[in-house]
Amino acid sequence: MTAQRDTPGPPGADHRLPGGWPAEALAPALLGLLGEAADVMFCAKDADGRYVAVNDAFVQRTGRRSRREVVGRTAAELFVEQLAERYAEQDDRVLRTGEPLRHELELIRREGGAPGWYLTTKLPVRDGAGVVLGLVSISQDLRAADAADPALQGLSRVVELVHARLAEPLRTADLAAAADCSTAVLERRVRRVFGLSPQQLVLRARIDRATDLLTTTDAPLADVATACGFYDQPSFTRQFARLAGETPGQFRRRGR
Known part of the structure; x- marks a missing residue:
């Protein structure tokens, strides 16, 4: 895999980075660096959806033992059906539209089976003529962004409000009022501390509560949905499946 130009240019053009480096010289170093990252999952796919490069964190995500067992395969060959379908939908959108x-929020099972929150970004990879050849993707582990983070400081009231009113509608304006700041300032602060938007923070808290109820109680799914602030069970199921790649019922069975 070689580095692509930031903007399309004529085939054969010598694109150089600040400092005079050819862009192609940076690709091996970047791939090596991503290969060492422990809290970031990295992968690259071709236009047919086959993995052409992955790091060890991504290999662990698939449950395989080496990169060799992942490269050349598709998501459908590595993940459960619901996850593979969601990844294919995301990839198709990037490949089709360019x-x-x-910052797609996702609930992903870490090595050992415990679920964790990640933010995923996917970018198209183009050739010198601007044709999309595939995509690259990173998923950042958000495990450090929790209510115990000392960086919260003034956001502690926001976190308390979110957890106290999970079953109620919560607007960004409500959160800003709790933090005694404007919605714009709140947006910046929440993104700096959590890596999320305010509404993603609320959704994460609701799904976290749901995963706890699903694995520690026998409460009906409709009751779990209500307790976690979802309009009804179907909307809860759709939202949960979109984030986790499996339905609440499937998550409950696998969690046990």
Whole structure:
């Protein structure tokens, strides 16, 4: 895999980075660096959806033992059906439109089976003529962004409000009022501390509560949906499946 130009240019053009480096010289170093990342999953796919490069964190995500067992395969060959379908939908959007997918919140099972929150970004890879050849993707582990983070400081009231009113509608304006700041300031602060938007923070808290109820109680799914602030069970199921790649019922069975 070679580095692509930031903007399309004529085939054969010598694109150089600041400092005079040819862009192609940077690709091996970047791939090596991503290969060492422990809290970031990285992969690259061709236009047919086959993995052409992955790091060890991504290999662990698939449950395989080496990159060799992952490269050349598709998501359908590595993940459960619901996850594979969601990844294929995301990839198709990037490959078809050429537009990036940024900061997609996802609930992913880490090595050992415990679920964790990630932010996924996917960018198209183009050739010198601007034709989309495939995509690259990173998923950042958000495990450090929790209510115990000392960086919260003034956001502690926001976190308390979210957890106290999970079963109620919560607007960004409500959160800003709790933080005694404007919605714009709140947006910046929440993104800096959590890596999320305010509404993603609320959704994460609701799904976290749901995963706890699903694995520690026998409460009916409709009751779980209500307790976690979802309009009804179907909307809860759709939202949960979109984020986790499996329905609440499937998550409950696998969690046990």
